[in-house]
Every structure is written in C-alpha cells, then in structure tokens.
Amino acid sequence: MFAYHGETMGTTWSVRIAAPSGGISQPIGAGIQSALDRVVTQMSHWDQASDLCRFNRVRSDAWQSLPIEFFTVLEAALAVAHESEGAFDPALGALVDLWGFGPAGTRAAPPAPDAIAQARDGLGWRAIAIDRRGLRARHDGSATLDFSGIAKGFGVDQVADYLIGQGILHFLVEVGGELRGCGLKPDGQPWWVDLEAPPGITLPVNRVALHQLSVATSGDYRRHFEHEGARYAHSIDPRTGWPVNAGMASVTVLHPSCMMADAYATALTVLGLDQGCALAERLDIAAILVARGDKGAREWLSPAAMRMLD
Ligand code: ADP
Ligand code: MG
Numbered sequence: 001m002f003a004y005h006g007e008t009m010g011t012t013w014s015v016r017i018a019a020p021s022g023g024i025s026q027p028i029g030a031g032i033q034s035a036l037d038r039v040v041t042q043m044s045h046w047d048q049a050s051d052l053c054r055f056n057r058v059r060s061d062a063w064q065s066l067p068i069e070f071f072t073v074l075e076a077a078l079a080v081a082h083e084s085e086g087a088f089d090p091a092l093g094a095l096v097d098l099w100g101f102g103p104a105g106t107r108a109a110p111p112a113p114d115a116i117a118q119a120r121d122g123l124g125w126r127a128i129a130i131d132r133r134g135l136r137a138r139h140d141g142s143a144t145l146d147f148s149g150i151a152k153g154f155g156v157d158q159v160a161d162y163l164i165g166q167g168i169l170h171f172l173v174e175v176g177g178e179l180r181g182c183g184l185k186p187d188g189q190p191w192w193v194d195l196e197a198p199p200g201i202t203l204p205v206n207r208v209a210l211h212q213l214s215v216a217t218s219g220d221y222r223r224h225f226e227h228e229g230a231r232y233a234h235s236i237d238p239r240t241g242w243p244v245n246a247g248m249a250s251v252t253v254l255h256p257s258c259m260m261a262d263a264y265a266t267a268l269t270v271l272g273l274d275q276g277c278a279l280a281e282r283l284d285i286a287a288i289l290v291a292r293g294d295k296g297a298r299e300w301l302s303p304a305a306m307r308m309l310d
Contacts, residue, residue: 001016001017001018001019001185001186002016002017002023002024002028003015003016004017004028004032006032006036008033008036008039008040009036009044009151009175009176011152011175011176011177012175013032013036013159013173013174013175013176014173015159015163015173016171016172017171018171018184018186019168019170024168031166032159032162032163035158035161035162036155036158039155042070043069043070043151044151045093045103045145045148051067051070052070052147055070055139055145056139056143058139058141060141061138061139061140061141063131063134063136063137063138064136064138065134065135065136066135066136068135069154071132071135072154073147073154073259074128074147075130076154076259077090077150077263078090078128078130080150080264080267081125082125083283084267084270084271084279086125086238087237087239087267087270087275088149088266088267089125089238090125090128090146090147090149090150091125091127091139091144091146092146092236092238093146094120094144095116095119095120095236095238095241096148097119097144098115099111099234099236100225101148101236102146106225107225108227109227109228110232110242120241121142124143127139127140127143149262150259150263150266151262152176152216152262153257153258153259153260153261153262154258155175156173156175156214156258157180157258159173159180160173160182163182164182169183170182170183170186171183172191173258177216177217178214178215178216178217178261178262179193179210179214179215179216179258180210180213180214180215180258181193181210181213181214182211182212183211184211190210190211191209191210191211192207192209193207193208193210193215194206194207195207195208195215195217195252197250197299201290202297203290203297206309208254208308212256213254213255213256214254214255214256214257214258214260214261215252215254216252216255216262217250217253218235218250218251218268218269219250219251235269237270238270244269244270244272246273246276246291247273247291247292247293248268248269248273248290248291248292249290249291249292249297250290251265251268251269251287251288251289251290252287252288253265253268253287253288254286254287254304254305254308255285264280264287265287268280268285268287268289272291273289273291273298273300277289277300277302280302280304280305284302284303285304286302286304286307287301287304287305288302
C-alpha cells in the first residue's frame with residue numbers, strides 16, 4: 001500500500017494506492033498535487049487570478065471561453081441547480097461573501113436585511129448561459145460564481161482520472177472528507193468506509209464499499225458561526241438569502257461521480273428533510289439524511305441508498 005497526502009482548497013487531501021508488487025515508479029504525489037492545483041487555478045473563488053474570478057469580473061454579457069474542466073463543472077452545477085429548482089446555486093458568490101464564508105473575511109453577526117436583499121439582487125444560476133460546442137459561457141454582468149459546493153468533489157474525480165491514466169486502478173482518493181474508491185485493497189476487499197454520524201449524534205454506523213463509487217457529506221457542524229444562541233452554517237438557502245435552517249445535521253450522498261455527490265449533498269442540505277427526501281427519491285439519488293429534532297436525531301435512507309447498503 002502506498003500513501004500520499006498534501007493540501008488543497010483550504011483543506012487536506014490523501015490518496016491510498018494498492019500497488020502491484022513491483023511498486024510505483026512515477027512521481028505520483030506530484031502528479032496528484034498538480035491535478036488538484038489545476039482545479040484551484042481554474043475554479044477558486046479565493047484566488048483573484050483564477051479563471052472563475054476572471055469570469056466573474058467581466059461586467060458585460062460577452063461570451064467568455066472557458067477551460068474544459070471549468071466548463072464541465074459549470075455545466076454540472078447548472079444541471080443540479082435546475083434539478084433542485086435553485087436550492088443548489090453555483091452563482092450565489094455575493095451571498096456567500098456577505099455571510100462571511102468567502103474571501104472577504106468572516107463575520108460574527110448576521111448582515112443587515114437590506115444588504116442581504118442587495119446581494120440577492122442579480123443573483124442566480126438563471127443569469128448564466130452556456131454554449132457547449134464553443135466551450136463558452138456568459139452571465140448578465142452581475143453574477144458571481146462560487147464552486148465551493150462542488151469543486152472538492154470534482155478535485156477527487158480529477159485525481160481518480162489522473163491515477164487511471166497512469167495505469168493505477170486500485171485506490172482510495174480523499175479531498176476534505178469527500179471520497180472515491182476504485183478497484184480493491186491489497187487484501188482483495190473493496191474499500192470499505194464507515195459513514196459516521198455527526199458529532200453528538202448516536203446512530204448505527206453505516207458501512208459502504210466504495211467500489212467505483214464516491215461519497216460526499218455536508219454537515220452543519222463543519223463551518224459555521226454562532227450569534228446570540230443561533231447557529232449560522234455555510235450552506236445558504238438561495239430562496240431566502242439566509243443560511244440553511246432546516247435542521248439537517250448531515251447529508252451523505254453516494255454517486256459514481258464525486259462532483260455530483262458533492263453538489264447533491266449541498267442541494268439536499270438546503271432542501272431539508274421533506275423536500276430533500278422527495279428529490280432524492282425522484283432522481284433516485286443514494287442519500288442518507290440525518291435531521292436534528294426535539295426527540296433526538298432521525299435518519300432517513302433513500303431507496304437507492306438502501307439498495308447500496310444492503
Ligand atoms: P459541505 O461539506 O458542508 O457540503 P461544501 O464545502 O461542500 O460544504 O460546500 C459549502 C460551500 O458551498 C459554501 O462555503 C459556499 O461557498 C457554497 N454554497 C453555500 N450554499 C450553497 C448553495 N445553496 N448552492 C451552492 N453552493 C453553496
Ligand atoms: Mg458540497
């Protein structure tokens with residue numbers, strides 16, 4: 001077994017490879033890092049030199065050429081926005097910044113209502129148009145893309161693609177807690193992972209075999225601030241302009257693509273238990289939703305998740 005690790009997207013990454021007995025000759029660690037660096041260079045909301053920040057800065061509706069990876073993520077993000085009726089919205093960068101979860105810096109109390117209204121103005125994925133044949137996109141001059149809810153998962157997929165391109169077929173990739181497993185461990189077992197309940201919640205542990213499968217988790221315990229007893233987490237409901245308050249402790253999604261798992265996890269978090277379950281059923285998404293309630297935590301497995309955990 002070979003292990004590699006490093007840092008990316010404000011978090012850490014790790015990769016485990018079940019290598020053939022001859023070992024690995026290529027400088028795999030550097031290759032993984034550069035696959036992730038390419039995602040950051042294109043899609044970071046935090047790096048003013050990124051293609052994404054450059055796209056956001058254009059204050060006109062001119063078509064802009066995009067690198068293929070950026071285009072791929074944008075197209076997927078818009079598809080999830082469409083499917084979730086805007087609960088997932090890759091164009092709410094202004095709100096994310098306003099609430100202190102972006103590069104503009106953190107905050108200790110909620111912003112003023114008129115500032116929220118202003119940030120919601122000109123907001124939204126519907127202002128983005130894409131042209132797949134030309135690998136171009138445009139916005140109406142006011143949108144602010146933020147891929148933080150999908151880019152980590154895409155980074156995992158990019159690392160997996162890189163490894164497969166190197167002829168490496170048995171591995172487990174992790175970026176900031178999002179995982180993708182491929183092939184088998186050295187002992188011939190698939191990459192089993194325990195899906196742990198959020199801190200403070202006791203539920204039976206779900207074990208899943210990541211066999212050509214990814215898993216992403218959104219949780220309100222990850223990044224948040226507290227003010228006068230209320231908790232403001234970093235998933236924002238584009239319908240209200242406020243951090244999500246639907247009582248979801250965590251949402252875990254299993255999907256072949258880690259990018260899709262990541263985006264769906266955020267979408268279901270925003271939708272909350274009732275609407276989230278309905279969407280997971282309708283789209284046949286394998287999801288595990290854990291909601292906080294007066295009588296303790298409740299866990300719901302979608303039909304697709306139940307088939308997978310059997
Ligand atoms: P989690 O692990 O909790 O899903 P992520 O890092 O995947 O967290 O996504 C959270 C980030 O996504 C936020 O910091 C913000 O930049 C962005 N975001 C917040 N709300 C939404 C939303 N409704 N749709 C898309 N992206 C969002
Ligand atoms: Mg996410």
